[in-house]
Amino acid sequence: MGETGSAAEGRGRTRIQRLNQARLLDAALKVFSQEGFRAATLDQIAAEAGMSKPNLLYYFASKEEIYRAVLDRTLDLWLEPLRGLDPQGDPVEEIRAYIRRKLEMSRDNPQESRLYANEILRGGAVIMAEMTGPLRALVMQKAAVIRRWIAAGRLAPHDPVHLIFAIWATTQHYADFDAQIRAVLGEDAGDPIEGAERFLQQLFIEGLRPR
Amino acid sequence: MGETGSAAEGRGRTRIQRLNQARLLDAALKVFSQEGFRAATLDQIAAEAGMSKPNLLYYFASKEEIYRAVLDRTLDLWLEPLRGLDPQGDPVEEIRAYIRRKLEMSRDNPQESRLYANEILRGGAVIMAEMTGPLRALVMQKAAVIRRWIAAGRLAPHDPVHLIFAIWATTQHYADFDAQIRAVLGEDAGDPIEGAERFLQQLFIEGLRPR
DNA sequence: GTCTATAAAGAGATAGAC
């Protein structure tokens, strides 16, 4: 039996099913991230996956189901950089590493960034539970870490939650507003994220180092 | 004749026409800013303006025409804060005032912010000319001002274009990602922008003051 | 599992009465 068994297996159990699901999720990420939920079409997603539309609907029963599946698959990835902020590490170095991880995320996973940007712009109803639950909890936990660092005189005093917002905003900007950044910098300017890394490290570290 | 004359007047010339156009543009801003171009519907816009769909199409010949009209109407407003950066002023005080104006814009005009965010997320094709033209020119002009301030030792050395990007990102974040910010901060937390103002002024000023 | 055909609803735009 094993993976190629055919009877009595739920959706996604055989090798070909997992492959097709993965192809569809990649295609859906691409389309949803550029268009947003409402404007994306199943035609686009199916075409991007090299599949027919009814076949897409064989794997995911509705447009909303594949949208949720894409969001779920990327949520963990999205929280990873902040999870990595180590309470035992050197404060300034930990913030520096967090900024670096977030910028890498904007460079390597811009579609995921835009997917969330689109969702939150619309009001974020679909991921509200994740935002008020795990996301909020994680932010509060790491904010407490930063507060302890400040109390110990190892960081300049700043509101830790707004600090996290500022790191999100500045780093994700290079994924979400890529079109504007390239339009302003011009085509020749090289990788915007390299310049961003130098600038942001300098700005945040000079602003955060205790004096 | 004057304003109430009825014959031989182009669209938008009479008082009632201007009123209806303004109502439609307000409604269109509201709908396009939350949904983006493709997902917004003329039904929503007409309903929001208390008008029938054919009547909307009497004032604006197509969906794209009203979308462009909304974008055009808000573009000037959008560039104002940066235009106000005074080369003759005190550098640190000018940056501080610029951040304040941008935060006021996020508080008072969040819909305009989301309208642009949606447009740029999709690739910004409709406003590409504005971005590579007037926007790019304005950014380059103000970057030169900042560079002169740095050369004169009146600001710490930073890449001025990425500095402008960082101010855009952090301030517009409070409009564009409002849903996430409220989810993380909780309902009780008061106006997020007040906390943002304190934090951002401190971060940027400490990062920029010459030492 | 995958396809063709199609039902059903949505949405942009037009016709024509008033």
Next chain:
DNA sequence: GTCTATCTCTTTATAGAC
């Protein structure tokens, strides 16, 4: 100027053959 009715195309989803 504004409305009702409608045309046409798109899009989600289903039916049913293979």
